[in-house]
Structure formats: structure tokens, C-alpha cells
Amino acid sequence: MILVTVGTQLPFDRLVKAVDTFAKDLSKPVLAQIGRGSYTPQNMKWIKNIEPQDFDRVFRDATIIVSHAGIGTVLTAKRFGKPIILVPRKAALGEHRNDHQLATVSQLAGRPGIYVAHSDDDLRNYLLEDLDSPSHEDPSEAGRASLVSYLKNYIATA
16 A cells, blocks of 8 residues: 555645546555545545544554655654655745755755656556565664754754
8 A cells, every 4th residue: 555644734635636646547456544634535535634643554564654744754664674765845836834844854955765756657667566665773973864854954043
């Protein structure tokens, strides 16, 4: 199963619409957690919110995660060893108050198991591929230090 999650704070109809557009062409079923979005998917199962007590089970059952660039979801994908496709929210489209998600994906792109989709075509292509899962242990000390430094700086300036 492919799990699409937009988080619980803001709607992200652009992501939900994109996956819904080609969900019928995918070989795996799709479940979308659409949050406060106004778009109603036609080609995939959906739920407004996944209850916290059910989230780990749904996440564990998924083979691929598609998400906004929320660091909590990235860390959960890493914990469960799931490949994650990140679609950053864009302030210019009214999806967030600033472009911190673009900054986040610039730091995460290229890490094992993390795929960044900047367009609907990128997203579709990733969903049609066999994506590698992240290892539970990243052997790159430099990569880990870089991510920790980025997160500390982001928190300090937020």
C-alpha cells in the first residue's frame, strides 16, 4: 500500500490531487490522509485523519510513503525503514507561510530512501519505480552531522 499523508495542520490539495490523478495506474492501492483539504479523491481510499493510536500500524503496513516535507514524517519513515517521497509545500501557492519545506528538502535530497518530487511528473515517476528503503543506520557521519546542524539552525531561527 502507498500511504499519502499531508499532516494535520494544513491542507495540501495539490499533493492529494496529483496522486489521485494517477492512482488508478499504480500497481499498489493508495490510502490518503487528506487532513483539512477540500479536494475529495476519486481514485484512492482516503481518510481525513488517522488516529494517533492507528498511525504506526498504517505506517508499518505501507510500502511507500508520500508526504509533505514534514520532518516528523521523515523521521517516522526512517524509523520504519520506508522509502519516502517528499513533495514540499510552496508559500507562493498559499500552502504554507514560508518556504522552509523547500529548504528542508534541499538538505534531505539524495539521502538513502528519500526522494524529492518537485513536479507531478517526478512524483508519478517515483511511484512507478521500485524505490530503495533507507537503512536503519546511516553510515554517513558527515551526513548525520549536516542534518543535525541544519535542524539546530532551523529551530534557532524559527
